[in-house]
Amino acid sequence: MSKKLPLSLACGDYEILRALKEGTVQPDGIELTVLTAMDSSTRHWRFLRNREFDVAELSASSYLVARDHELPVCALPVFPHRRFRHGFVFINTGKGIREPRDLVGRRIGVKSFSVTAGLWMRGILEHEYGVPHRQVEWVAELDEDVSFTPPEGLRLSRLPHDRSVEAMLAEGELDAVIHSDLIKPFVAGDPRVARLWPDYRAEEVRYYRKTGIFPIMHVLGLKREIVEQHPWVPINLQRAFEQAKTIGMQRMENPRLVPLAWYREEWEEQAAILGPDPWEYGLGARNRHALDTLAGYSHEQGLSRRRLPLEELFLPVDEGRKRGEFRI
Template sequence: MSGKLALTLACGDYEIVRALKEGEVKPDGIELTMLTSMDSTTRHWRFLRGREFDVGEVSSSSYLLARDQDMPFQAIPVFLHRRFRHGFAFVNTSKGITTPKDLIGKRVGVKSYQVSAVLWLRGILEHEYGVPHKSIEWFAEYDEDVEFVPPAGLKLTRLNDKQNCEDMLVSGELDAVLHADLIWPIVQRHPAVARLWPDYKAEELNYFRKTSIFPIMHVMGLKREIVEKYPWAPIELQKAFEAAKAIGMKRMENPRIAPLAWYREAWEEQEEVLGPDPWEYGMTERNRHTLETLVGYSHEQGLMKRKMSLDELFIDVSQGRKRGGYRI
């Protein structure tokens, strides 16, 4: 036996965790069993409902609800998944929806109501485009990671097992769909479906330049009993994720890594717009702004009953002022 703390970690199979998965980076004092093959929706459910993993990459929106309901989880400021979301709003082309305000009074499908991508989109639609979330009739395909009581005035219907948002959008039963993933009618270029914002990248660039927000989708959750019994473990995990990301980002600078003709140009464009580390971890000023915005959306939309502070929501992984270096 190694004498190390054995933990099970479930996360996506990202380049920025490759060094951790392959053992190039090892968190001090911890022996990890990493699970990286399951899809996000399944992982979030199994972590929050089944408590199957000690550490799990989890929906930021669902984590906020879990903490609001005092479920036994905490999180470190590691954000493996971010994504701009304007490109994930889809409309039926026969419905005359050409601007965001055309969604008012419409029937809109979602993967699940509390999924992070949809929480971000609802907040963006309301605050940037004047579309109140309660002005829409919502239809959710999946049940929720964390049960919640819909607030008064929210029109939310759960679809049955034989229904799905994508087919209902094509048929016209739904006017629009907000989704976490690219839906099959877009991938297959079905004429009945288009994006709400045809030039979604321009919208996303304008949104970032206005708000400085690169939306955080997932946080790194831990079982509360692990944190209480081994208070040093979150810091060592944070350090390991930081080290793995640094190795992954360095590797991805090489244009030969990806089979894309203009890969390096895209890398340089990202750096010019988002800065040298768009996937920064920790409670930086920009991350605080992004997370406070998300908490505000969650509370405003009736998911969180109390607007919790980031200091309540995330473990302090600092090691003391001027400390944490490697000088002996």
């Protein structure tokens, strides 16, 4: 009986990863222990600080900082999580904020400065709406996945353990919050808190049609030692993630799986706007554009000391022309 390489994989519990979690898809030569119970920020911190997992879904922004600091991690061009960010900018309704330019000179809370959601939205606010990140006072709640030294001119402070940016926004101690999730006061219907863009979906569609970017949130990180000791692992993992995504996307075409009255209509509208595979892996033209943009924001905002090229960031997974195609 052949022996497989045991690897731990920490990731989110996503439909496009279901086949890996349930064992329907198994990477050739690899036995995965799949861990899905952690929240994202915990998973990222534990992987980057302690290297507790062999493979982990990882914050794209934190990965850029980690590579800039030459930590022993690398990544595959697998992007398990993407999300438009306009719907996650929240304002205090008593501060007279009506449009993005009203954020200039304000005090804005973030979960941590290096969170990918914040990096994307700060870059979008600066380049699409004229809100320079250095003309805002930033207040972070958590420590960073990878520590960095804020550059001169960046106004950044960190809250004590017993304070939260969500509560401070509701109380008026912050003017706005950029978050990776829906914040508690908003979910609870607190009238003191609202979205910056009430029709955020229309704004996100407009942004996509202008830029072609569906923001990449997470990449697939690996310990460098795994790649050095077993150079065949990256391609086999890439193939397995591609297979799992193909199965997941085909399964989700069935409207009977989801208790939403107009699910199929939403699925078709997504395809009409974003194309047939919005969750595309690899370094094709659309993904390169998104990742180059994110790397530029990271350098511009002082998280990475140089602009990192994609060839340094992602392991090669090419199997040769017309080779390695997965079919079901």
